[in-house]
Amino acid sequence: MVKFFIERLVGFVLTSLILVFTVFALGRLTGDPITASLGDRLSDSELKRRVSEAGYDRPLLVQFGDYLLNLTKGDFGVSFISGTEVAPRVLSFVPATLELGLTALVLAVLISIPLAVLASRRPGGFIDTLIRSGAVTLYALPVFFTAMLLRAIFSIWIPLLPTSGRVGIEHRVALLSNPELTGWYLVDSLLLGNFAMFASVLSHMALPALAIAILVAANLTRVIRSNLVYALQSEPLEFASALGLPRRALLWPHSAKMVAPQVLTSFGYSVASIVGGFVYAEVAFEWRGLGSLLTESVLNRDFEVLQAIVVLLVLIIVAANVIIDITIQLIDRRHLSRTGPNE
Amino acid sequence: MFQAFGSLFNAMPGSTELIPDLAESGEYVSPREFRVVVREGLRFSNGNTLDASDVKHSIDRMRIIDDANGPQILLQYLDEVDLVDNQTLILNVLNDYDQSLLHVLSSVATVIVDEEVFPVDRVLTPEEIISAGSFSGPYLIEAFESESFVSFVPNPSFQGIWGQPKNDGVIVRYYADDNNLALDAKTGQLDIAIAWRSLTPTAIEDAANSGNLRQVLSEGSVPAFLSFRLDTQPFGTSLDTANEDKARAVRQAFAHLVDRTAVSDTAYGGSLTPAFSVIPKGLTGHSQILKNLYGDGNGLPDSAKAAQTLQAAGITEKVKLRLLYPPDRYGPMSEVVLNQIKDQVERDGLFELELFTAEWSAFREIRRAETVEYDLFYSHWGPDFADSDNYLSPLFGPGGWLATGFNNDSVNSLLGEQLSAQDAEQRAALIEEIERILSTELPAIVIGMDGRSSLVKSGVKGVDEILDVTFKVRYGFISKN
Numbered sequence: 055m056v057k058f059f060i061e062r063l064v065g066f067v068l069t070s071l072i073l074v075f076t077v078f079a080l081g082r083l084t085g086d087p088i089t090a091s092l093g094d095r096l097s098d099s100e101l102k103r104r105v106s107e108a109g110y111d112r113p114l115l116v117q118f119g120d121y122l123l124n125l126t127k128g129d130f131g132v133s134f135i136s137g138t139e140v141a142p143r144v145l146s147f148v149p150a151t152l153e154l155g156l157t158a159l160v161l162a163v164l165i166s167i168p169l170a171v172l173a174s175r176r177p178g179g180f181i182d183t184l185i186r187s188g189a190v191t192l193y194a195l196p197v198f199f200t201a202m203l204l205r206a207i208f209s210i211w212i213p214l215l216p217t218s219g220r221v222g223i224e225h226r227v228a229l230l231s232n233p234e235l236t237g238w239y240l241v242d243s244l245l246l247g248n249f250a251m252f253a254s255v256l257s258h259m260a261l262p263a264l265a266i267a268i269l270v271a272a273n274l275t276r277v278i279r280s281n282l283v284y285a286l287q288s289e290p291l292e293f294a295s296a297l298g299l300p301r302r303a304l305l306w307p308h309s310a311k312m313v314a315p316q317v318l319t320s321f322g323y324s325v326a327s328i329v330g331g332f333v334y335a336e337v338a339f340e341w342r343g344l345g346s347l348l349t350e351s352v353l354n355r356d357f358e359v360l361q362a363i364v365v366l367l368v369l370i371i372v373a374a375n376v377i378i379d380i381t382i383q384l385i386d387r388r389h390l391s392r393t394g395p396n397e
Numbered sequence: 398m399f400q401a402f403g404s405l406f407n408a409m410p411g412s413t414e415l416i417p418d419l420a421e422s423g424e425y426v427s428p429r430e431f432r433v434v435v436r437e438g439l440r441f442s443n444g445n446t447l448d449a450s451d452v453k454h455s456i457d458r459m460r461i462i463d464d465a466n467g468p469q470i471l472l473q474y475l476d477e478v479d480l481v482d483n484q485t486l487i488l489n490v491l492n493d494y495d496q497s498l499l500h501v502l503s504s505v506a507t508v509i510v511d512e513e514v515f516p517v518d519r520v521l522t523p524e525e526i527i528s529a530g531s532f533s534g535p536y537l538i539e540a541f542e543s544e545s546f547v548s549f550v551p552n553p554s555f556q557g558i559w560g561q562p563k564n565d566g567v568i569v570r571y572y573a574d575d576n577n578l579a580l581d582a583k584t585g586q587l588d589i590a591i592a593w594r595s596l597t598p599t600a601i602e603d604a605a606n607s608g609n610l611r612q613v614l615s616e617g618s619v620p621a622f623l624s625f626r627l628d629t630q631p632f633g634t635s636l637d638t639a640n641e642d643k644a645r646a647v648r649q650a651f652a653h654l655v656d657r658t659a660v661s662d663t664a665y666g667g668s669l670t671p672a673f674s675v676i677p678k679g680l681t682g683h684s685q686i687l688k689n690l691y692g693d694g695n696g697l698p699d700s701a702k703a704a705q706t707l708q709a710a711g712i713t714e715k716v717k718l719r720l721l722y723p724p725d726r727y728g729p730m731s732e733v734v735l736n737q738i739k740d741q742v743e744r745d746g747l748f749e750l751e752l753f754t755a756e757w758s759a760f761r762e763i764r765r766a767e768t769v770e771y772d773l774f775y776s777h778w779g780p781d782f783a784d785s786d787n788y789l790s791p792l793f794g795p796g797g798w799l800a801t802g803f804n805n806d807s808v809n810s811l812l813g814e815q816l817s818a819q820d821a822e823q824r825a826a827l828i829e830e831i832e833r834i835l836s837t838e839l840p841a842i843v844i845g846m847d848g849r850s851s852l853v854k855s856g857v858k859g860v861d862e863i864l865d866v867t868f869k870v871r872y873g874f875i876s877k878n
Contacts, residue, residue: 088465089762104465136543137464137520143543210580217584218577223568227548230540233524340577342545350544350573353725355758 058383066376073368078118078361086110087134087357121361130362135354144347144362149237150220151332151343154266157259161267162274169271170278177283186276193272197331201265201338208261215260218340222254262339266331270324277320281313315382322378325371399869400549400567402508403533403557405433405452406499410862410874413679413783415499418557419447419509419533421484423502425819428493429476433502435484441511442554443531449486453478454512461518471506471781474498493817496824500782509533535562535873544571549872562873563859569872576600582852583607588877589860590852591870601850610852615864617670617846618677620788621727621777623651623720623738624799624841626764630772631716634802646710648839651718652691653703654742657844660734669734669845671696674832675792677846679866681785681821682828686836687843700745707747717749718742722775723760735775738844765800774799777847783867785828786816793835803840 081087088104105111109120124131130140173185192200209217216222221229221239228246229235235242240259243251285291329345336345344363351360407418417423421434439447456478459469474497476489490498501507511531515521521529523541530537535557536549550566572578575592579600582590590604605612625648628635632643657671673687673696693699707716720739724732735752742748753771755763764774778798780787790812792799811831818824835841853860856878863871 085762134465137466138522205580210584213584217580217586218572218574219570223546223570223586226542226546226568227540230542230546230548231527337573340573342542346573 059380062376062379066372069372070368073372074122074365075118077364077368078121079114081357081361082110082114082117087355125365130365131358133356133358135351135356135359140358140362144344144359144366146237147342147344147347148366150239150341151336151345153238153240154259154263154336154341154343155328155332157263158266158270161263162270165267165271166274166278169275170282173275173279174282174286182279186279189272189275189279191272192268193276195268197265197269197334198338200268201262201335204261204265205338216258218258218338220255220258220341221251222258225251225254258339262335262341265335265338266328269331270328273320273324274317277317278313281316285313311385314385318378318382318385322375325374329367329371398505398508399534400536400872401532401534401538401552402510403535403555404503404508405435406503407558408503408783408867408869409558410871411865413866415503416558418503418559420502423499425494426487428817429490431488431490431495431498432481433486433488435486436556437484439533439556440554441514441531441533442537442552443511443514443529444554445511445513445531447509447511447533448483449480450483451509451512452486452507453480454515454517455510456507458510458515458517459506462520464520468504468506468781471501471504475501492813494819496816496818497782497784497786500784500787504782535559535871536567539566544573546570551873559871559873563876564872567872567875579604579852582610582854585609585854587852588854588857589875591864592850592852601852604852609855611855613851613853613860613864614668615848615851616678616866617668617672617848618783618866618868619777619779619847620672620675620677620843621669621734621845621847622775622799622841622843623655624774624776624801625839626769626772626774626800627802627840629769631718633772635768643710643712645838646706646712647716647718648842649691649837650703650706650716650747651742652687652839652842653706654698654700654744654747655692655738655842655844656698656741658696659741660737661845663730663733663737668848668850669730670848672843672846675788675835675841675843676785676828676832677783677788677866680783680788681825682815682832683785684829684832686829686832690836698741700747703747704745715746715749717751718772719751719753719770720773720775721753721755721760721763721771723757724754726757726760727775727777731775734844780868785824786812789828789831790816793831793840799841801840803838805834805838808834 086105086108088108088110089101109117121131128141130144132138133140133143136143169185169189173182176182205217208215225243225248228248228251229239229242232246235245239255240252243249243255286295332343333345333348335341336343337349340346344366347359348363350356351363403419405418405420406415406423408415417436419436419439421436423431423433426432433449433452435447435449435452441447456472456475459467460472463469474491474495476491479487479489481487488498510533511529514529514531523543527538527541532538532552533555535552535555537552539548539550541547547569548566549569551562551564553561555561570587572581578587578590578592581587583604592601601612604610627633627644630644631647632638632640634641634644657673661669661671673685674683676683688694688696691699692702707713720735722731722735739750739752742750760774763769763771764776776799778788778792791797793803793805793808794812795804795809797803808831811827811834815824815827815831818827849864851860851864854877857875858877859875863869863874
């Protein structure tokens with residue numbers, strides 16, 4: 055177990071380094087951030103002076119070494135676009151993304167588990183086919199399309215939910231002017247004891263969370279359903295069923311333990327696409343999280359911010375996969391030699 | 398910026414005439430010394446006195462911080478600022494009787510901040526600014542989120558010429574996606590939606606047809622240019638076939654074929670008005686010179702004249718041109734505009750115009766590169782203030798922003814003269830002479846003046862007044878039933 059943990063940790067560090075360097079190098083390939091942002095506003099001599107001062111004329115590996123060293127101190131540099139330190143700016147967008155993400159994940163689980171259980175009752179039956187087809191279709195839909203569709207239905211045709219933003223405009227002053235608040239608007243509204251604000255945050259969150267949840271749930275439903283069918287048809291559980299164990303008990307905890315490793319593995323693979331989903335959903339719904347900041351920094355050529363967000367996302371994705379691996383290991387050591395069903 | 402911080406000089410909505418605002422007076426006391434007297438009794442919103450020392454501090458601070466993204470370049474013709482007494486300053490300028498100085502003193506580069514709050518060598522964070530609560534404009538900033546949201550409330554200490562706001566406050570919400578802006582305007586969540594090059598005519602029409610919105614177009618003051626690279630264009634100075642007369646003939650023939658009215662009808666929801674002068678309407682030296690010199694004399698194209706111009710220069714073959722533009726910079730309609738122009742110039746077989754695209758930051762670099770593969774570039778010039786010089790010197794002076802390579806001794810000399818001309822008529826005459834030369838040499842062809850397109854909810858008043866050529870959207874003049 056310790057060996058497994060160390061292997062995963064080393065893999066985490068190496069993978070992160072390679073990904074961060076790749077993004078760093080790709081960013082530098084298009085030129086330094088100062089020239090990209092200010093190239094036509096400064097004279098050639100002034101530009102050269104600023105580039106040299108910032109160290110962008112040094113060899114790439116030297117620049118990367120410095121960047122890594124600064125990263126260890128939590129220093130992500132200064133944005134040439136906004137003139138502010140990158141780390142606080144990027145971190146200030148994290149609560150919005152986490153709030154949306156966690157809500158979306160909870161929704162996804164609440165949607166996918168019941169559907170998967172329902173589908174697994176009669177494999178190949180009408181309901182199973184309907185659910186599986188629906189899941190495949192929804193999984194194939196791009197998030198921005200889902201977002202547009204949801205907004206068209208619930209904000210325009212049936213004006214039930216807001217079109218964009220994190221909270222009603224009437225509440226933003228209260229949320230922005232109190233430095234004690236967390237940036238997690240659901241939490242902040244409860245801290246302020248403002249239930250109208252809480253409802254407003256929930257209503258604003260509904261559509262973007264649903265857009266992401268649909269993507270996640272579509273995949274989860276298929277994976278859970280397949281593994282459930284496999285588990286329920288396995289010898290041990292068939293035997294247990296023959297002995298009269300009720301279906302509820304077969305599902306929980308027996309099938310759950312068998313299914314969990316595969317589901318977690320599948321979830322790990324889809325973390326990267328979930329991150330992509332966030333970017334689209336946040337932009338579509340003007341949800342001011344990391345995804346919208348990422349888009350802005352690309353459009354503004356704000357390399358320092360872009361680099362920092364990518365580093366953060368890389369660490370999140372790689373860490374998520376490592377945690378999933380370890381969790382699987384803890385749930386069931388036999389997972390390492392097991393092969394699940396192919397979808 | 399202007400909502401929260403005041404200026405020494407300003408203009409009322411609908412006017413370009415600059416009058417003392419937080420200044421009592423301002424005049425040249427010698428060719429290179431401009432004396433400003435700050436009004437007595439002024440205070441910042443936190444109660445601190447606002448006097449000449451704050452003005453000097455504000456200007457010095459801009460230079461000392463020297464942020465690469467800052468507006469301190471507007472201070473390039475301003476030398477030292479000397480404090481005479483609590484109310485009086487002498488601003489030393491680098492050009493005799495610099496006529497752009499008042500505009501500089503009304504620009505973002507010289508807004509007045511509290512020297513007791515704003516350090517001379519550091520930019521404050523938004524949180525620091527809000528908590529310090531020291532504002533000199535018509536509004537205080539109550540809450541702020543970068544690129545997202547600002548809440549303004551009236552500043553009871555404000556004593557400038559714009560007066561106390563006619564509303565109880567303004568909330569400004571910034572949209573990353575203009576479709577969301579249009580949607581929220583349509584569903585009644587916004588009183589005013591101001592779009593800059595981004596709402597398509599369809600989106601505007603759709604929103605305006607929703608029943609409770611009307612479209613307001615601002616006076617255009619952002620020129621849209623087709624600029625030539627004089628070195629690489631056909632018969633350009635760097636080519637083996639270099640020939641100044643032929644190169645000029647190419648540019649002039651092109652100008653004979655551009656139909657600005659047709660472009661304006663379809664572009665940007667009508668906010669790109671046809672322009673026949675580099676100087677917008679309302680500013681010194683504005684004319685219709687291009688209408689008189691090119692096309693049929695009434696603003697429409699004339700292919701016979703274009704053909705004649707080319708023939709007279711000995712150009713008998715179809716002229717091939719490559720045009721580069723940044724589709725991400727000037728909105729979704731820029732492609733429509735340029736395809737229209739392509740159709741116009743190709744219609745009679747005199748030109749072949751190929752369109753190429755580059756993302757904005759790449760476009761900027763390509764346009765200024767020493768060697769380029771393009772002949773023409775499409776860009777808009779965002780002026781720093783509403784003065785004619787700001788449409789001339791930065792663009793057509795040596796090393797101009799349009800990067801055409803244009804460097805004309807007569808124009809350079811006239812640019813300096815008009816900047817120092819104290820007599821308005823004399824200045825207008827000098828500017829007209831500059832335009833005459835530019836219209837003959839045509840390093841760039843202005844096709845339209847871009848303004849702002851707004852959707853205004855019924856019952857909201859004052860928007861028509863404030864969307865003028867100055868581009869200062871003065872929220873204090875807006876009210877609603």
